[in-house]
Amino acid sequence: MRTSTKTRSLALTALLATTVTLAGCNAGASTSSGGGSGETEGGGSGGSGSEQSGETQAAPAPGGSEETVRIGLVAEPASLDFTTTDGAAIPQLLLDNVYETLVTVDAETGEIVPALAESWEVSEDRLTYTFTLEEGVTFSDGSEFTAEDAAFSLERVSSDAWTISLKAQLDVVESVEAVDDTTLEVTLSRPSNSFLYSLTTRVGAMFDTEGVDNLAEEAIGTGPYTFGTWDRGSQITLERNPDYHGDAPYFAAVEMRYFQDANALNNAMLTDSIDVVSTVQAPESLAEFEGGDFQIVEGTTNGEVVLSMNQAEGNPLADPALRQAVRHAIDHQALMDTCWAGRGELIGSMVPPTDPWYEDRTGDYPSDLERAQELIAEAGAEGTELRLRIPTLPYAVSCGTVVESMLEDAGLEVSIDELEFPAAWLETVFTNKDFDLSIVSHVEPRDMANVFGSPDYYTTYGTEEIQTLFEEADTGTEEEQTAKLQEAAALISEDAAADFLFLLPNLMVADPDITGLPTNAIKESFDLGDLARG
Amino acid sequence: MLLRLLHRAMIFALSVLAASVLVFAFMRVLPGDPARVALGINASDEAVVALREHFGLDRPVVVQYLDWVRGMLTLDPGIEFISKAAIGPQIADRLQVTLILVITAMLLAVLVAVPVGIWMAVRHRHVDGVVMSAVSQVGVAIPAFLAGIVLISVFAVRLRWVPSGGWAVPAQDPVGFLQRLALPAISLAGVQAAVLARYVRSAVLDVLREDYLRTARAKGLRPVQALWRHGLRNAAVPVVTVLGLQLATLLVGAVVIERVFVIPGLGSLLLDSVAQRELLTVQTVVMVLVVATLLITFLVDALYLVIDPRLRTGSR
Numbered sequence: 001m002r003t004s005t006k007t008r009s010l011a012l013t014a015l016l017a018t019t020v021t022l023a024g025c026n027a028g029a030s031t032s033s034g035g036g037s038g039e040t041e042g043g044g045s046g047g048s049g050s051e052q053s054g055e056t057q058a059a060p061a062p063g064g065s066e067e068t069v070r071i072g073l074v075a076e077p078a079s080l081d082f083t084t085t086d087g088a089a090i091p092q093l094l095l096d097n098v099y100e101t102l103v104t105v106d107a108e109t110g111e112i113v114p115a116l117a118e119s120w121e122v123s124e125d126r127l128t129y130t131f132t133l134e135e136g137v138t139f140s141d142g143s144e145f146t147a148e149d150a151a152f153s154l155e156r157v158s159s160d161a162w163t164i165s166l167k168a169q170l171d172v173v174e175s176v177e178a179v180d181d182t183t184l185e186v187t188l189s190r191p192s193n194s195f196l197y198s199l200t201t202r203v204g205a206m207f208d209t210e211g212v213d214n215l216a217e218e219a220i221g222t223g224p225y226t227f228g229t230w231d232r233g234s235q236i237t238l239e240r241n242p243d244y245h246g247d248a249p250y251f252a253a254v255e256m257r258y259f260q261d262a263n264a265l266n267n268a269m270l271t272d273s274i275d276v277v278s279t280v281q282a283p284e285s286l287a288e289f290e291g292g293d294f295q296i297v298e299g300t301t302n303g304e305v306v307l308s309m310n311q312a313e314g315n316p317l318a319d320p321a322l323r324q325a326v327r328h329a330i331d332h333q334a335l336m337d338t339c340w341a342g343r344g345e346l347i348g349s350m351v352p353p354t355d356p357w358y359e360d361r362t363g364d365y366p367s368d369l370e371r372a373q374e375l376i377a378e379a380g381a382e383g384t385e386l387r388l389r390i391p392t393l394p395y396a397v398s399c400g401t402v403v404e405s406m407l408e409d410a411g412l413e414v415s416i417d418e419l420e421f422p423a424a425w426l427e428t429v430f431t432n433k434d435f436d437l438s439i440v441s442h443v444e445p446r447d448m449a450n451v452f453g454s455p456d457y458y459t460t461y462g463t464e465e466i467q468t469l470f471e472e473a474d475t476g477t478e479e480e481q482t483a484k485l486q487e488a489a490a491l492i493s494e495d496a497a498a499d500f501l502f503l504l505p506n507l508m509v510a511d512p513d514i515t516g517l518p519t520n521a522i523k524e525s526f527d528l529g530d531l532a533r534g
Numbered sequence: 535m536l537l538r539l540l541h542r543a544m545i546f547a548l549s550v551l552a553a554s555v556l557v558f559a560f561m562r563v564l565p566g567d568p569a570r571v572a573l574g575i576n577a578s579d580e581a582v583v584a585l586r587e588h589f590g591l592d593r594p595v596v597v598q599y600l601d602w603v604r605g606m607l608t609l610d611p612g613i614e615f616i617s618k619a620a621i622g623p624q625i626a627d628r629l630q631v632t633l634i635l636v637i638t639a640m641l642l643a644v645l646v647a648v649p650v651g652i653w654m655a656v657r658h659r660h661v662d663g664v665v666m667s668a669v670s671q672v673g674v675a676i677p678a679f680l681a682g683i684v685l686i687s688v689f690a691v692r693l694r695w696v697p698s699g700g701w702a703v704p705a706q707d708p709v710g711f712l713q714r715l716a717l718p719a720i721s722l723a724g725v726q727a728a729v730l731a732r733y734v735r736s737a738v739l740d741v742l743r744e745d746y747l748r749t750a751r752a753k754g755l756r757p758v759q760a761l762w763r764h765g766l767r768n769a770a771v772p773v774v775t776v777l778g779l780q781l782a783t784l785l786v787g788a789v790v791i792e793r794v795f796v797i798p799g800l801g802s803l804l805l806d807s808v809a810q811r812e813l814l815t816v817q818t819v820v821m822v823l824v825v826a827t828l829l830i831t832f833l834v835d836a837l838y839l840v841i842d843p844r845l846r847t848g849s850r
Contacts, residue, residue: 086574
């Protein structure tokens with residue numbers, strides 16, 4: 001009897017101890033700054049009732065509705081700071097919505113148009129850009145946006161504060177000067193066609209001189225929306241900026257809901273938990289949405305799905321004949337039909353159709369199995385084993401096996417390794433170049449020079465000839481730029497520097513009455529300013 | 535008896551220590567550099583090296599390990615490399631969600647499995663008992679995530695009874711909370727109930743064959759009465775063991791189920807952190823899971839002594 005009581009009290013103590021530990025954790029949660037996430041998870045769900053009522057009451061009057069629009073996305077940002085953290089999720093969320101740029105890209109035409117700069121002039125020698133800034137623009141912390149802030153933001157890119165590699169885009173900037181409150185002068189070290197375009201990307205984002213202390217968790221910008229709350233692991237809310245200098249957005253708030261799982265994202269749309277699927281991860285799942293209850297948007301992106309071939313010396317694919325054989329061996333239309341439900345666009349080179357220098361190069365290496373076999377025989381490479389090392393991304397995984405079977409039909413041996421993306425793929429393929437073939441979509445806009453301009457890059461191309469072309473394209477006139485880049489794209493294609501499987505489509509699903517969705521996803525941002533319910 | 539517990543506690547402590555070393559070591563040999571992931575595809579080697587230094591990854595491994603252990607002991611494992619968010623509160627938040635899910639699933643499983651298991655045992659010579667037994671055998675084979683996907687497509691997508699995923703804080707939105715808890719808890723509970731019911735069945739069957747039960751029945755008790763008064767306590771010993779082991783598998787199963795149902799629990803934090811190579815977060819979450827598992831084993835051992843007096847005397 002005595003023992004039994006003792007045991008019980010011991011067991012009880014153990015239980016108590018556990019409870020105390022847990023309680024301790026909770027206390028930690030409420031006191032420390034990271035908190036908020038406790039309440040986070042609920043936020044969205046609770047709100048849905050009121051959203052519904054808002055939907056019925058609010059007529060789309062000037063100033064917009066009281067409704068919150070809910071958008072489903074796949075990749076949650078790791079932080080809010082795109083100056084030190086790479087990845088598409090942060091600019092997708094914040095650029096053009098919270099942070100604005102001096103100039104921006106018109107998503108329809110691909111042209112560069114005014115944003116925070118109402119106009120700009122370029123000097124005769126094309127070295128000096130004089131921007132005239134909009135007046136009466138304020139940041140969400142209340143302070144005014146002036147040329148001072150603009151100079152600060154651009155200078156900051158070349159300082160140590162920015163660490164991501166994209167900062168190199170502004171290396172060409174020699175000096176930045178705020179002439180007066182609304183005039184900014186930027187001087188370049190050499191003429192550069194890509195400079196103005198770079199300003200439309202995240203390196204051109206305008207920060208408040210006083211607003212960069214905690215970029216990882218706080219975002220202060222001039223955009224149509226201000227940063228609201230972040231429920232880590234589930235959603236981020238943006239709120240309408242009441243002091244926005246442009247047209248006020250229709251929706252009072254935007255909930256960006258993050259789903260790691262493509263099925264879960266689709267289910268949320270099917271069950272009306274979200275209003276928009278920003279990107280359909282598996283095109284074959286579109287069938288679920290066909291038939292009138294949903295609107296399907298299909299356009300283009302900047303995501304060239306590249307079959308890269310390691311042509312560094314000593315590798316089998318250093319032999320141009322073998323690379324050409326690979327290009328001939330792949331039936332691109334059949335491949336796209338099989339692995340991406342026929343959605344997307346065949347490009348044949350590293351240029352999407354929305355770039356001014358686009359040319360259809362799909363005829364360079366028509367699908368020709370016999371020619372491929374001949375080339376392989378000539379190279380004496382029958383049965384050569386190639387390691388196809390692909391990242392664990394939907395398009396790479398599903399197209400990898402198709403590439404494998406097409407190359408095996410031509411007489412090559414292919415072994416597939418799936419590498420976890422990003423970490424393991426970056427290390428093995430990108431950094432160590434330990435691969436023969438890989439498949440990855442290069443989503444950065446106008447990235448041909450970046451991907452094929454250096455032999456040190458994992459694509460291992462970057463011949464002197466191409467480097468000269470890229471340089472001439474950047475420093476020449478606009479016409480020269482177009483001509484030289486067309487030449488470069490042709491050269492890359494003819495040399496079989498890589499194979500271009502297809503261009504990823506922009507696929508969105510939305511409630512039928514949502515308007516203002518960007519058809520083509522050719523910007524780094526997911527522009528929310530024009531969204532409305534009509 | 536006390537000695538026995540002390541002995542167990544020591545094994546527990548040593549296991550935690552060993553696990554922490556292993557987990558830490560595994561993280562270091564995982565391919566993929568957090569600095570490279572943070573800086574992106576085109577980062578220069580200098581920038582990567584600088585960021586590694588900034589993260590403190592260039593310090594001696596032993597220093598990093600001790601730092602981490604000290605952090606965990608003070609319930610402050612530090613901040614994340616990339617997001618700069620404090621790790622402790624994040625884990626506490628996510629752990630609450632996971633615990634609610636796991637405990638609900640466990641309770642559901644026990645509520646179903648115990649009566650069903652007893653029934654299967656008592657009726658093991660009858661058709662219904664045999665059929666039930668076969669059904670539970672099938673149940674064991676259905677993975678929780680598959681059950682989850684099926685439940686979503688039926689109850690959320692087709693019938694629209696509940697949302698397809700997400701989470702709600704019970705205090706703020708009790709109805710939404712229960713709606714969102716239902717399917718994932720049932721998915722997790724299903725397999726567990728099937729497994730548990732089979733253990734209950736065999737434990738009860740064993741007990742039914744014991745002499746003391748025959749004696750009890752000879753004294754005039756009906757089989758169920760005899761079982762209730764004399765048998766269940768004995769049958770509970772092996773069942774509690776399995777329960778403990780299952781609780782541990784439930785924690786792991788929750789990692790997958792959270793993904794299927796978009797639940798911001800420990801599992802989704804773990805998966806996100808692995809992808810981002812937030813080493814400190816991954817290590818700490820794994821340690822929380824390890825400690826929880828070991829703690830459960832320890833408690834099961836302790837409970838044994840409570841339930842079965844024979845073990846107590848045996849130890850003396």
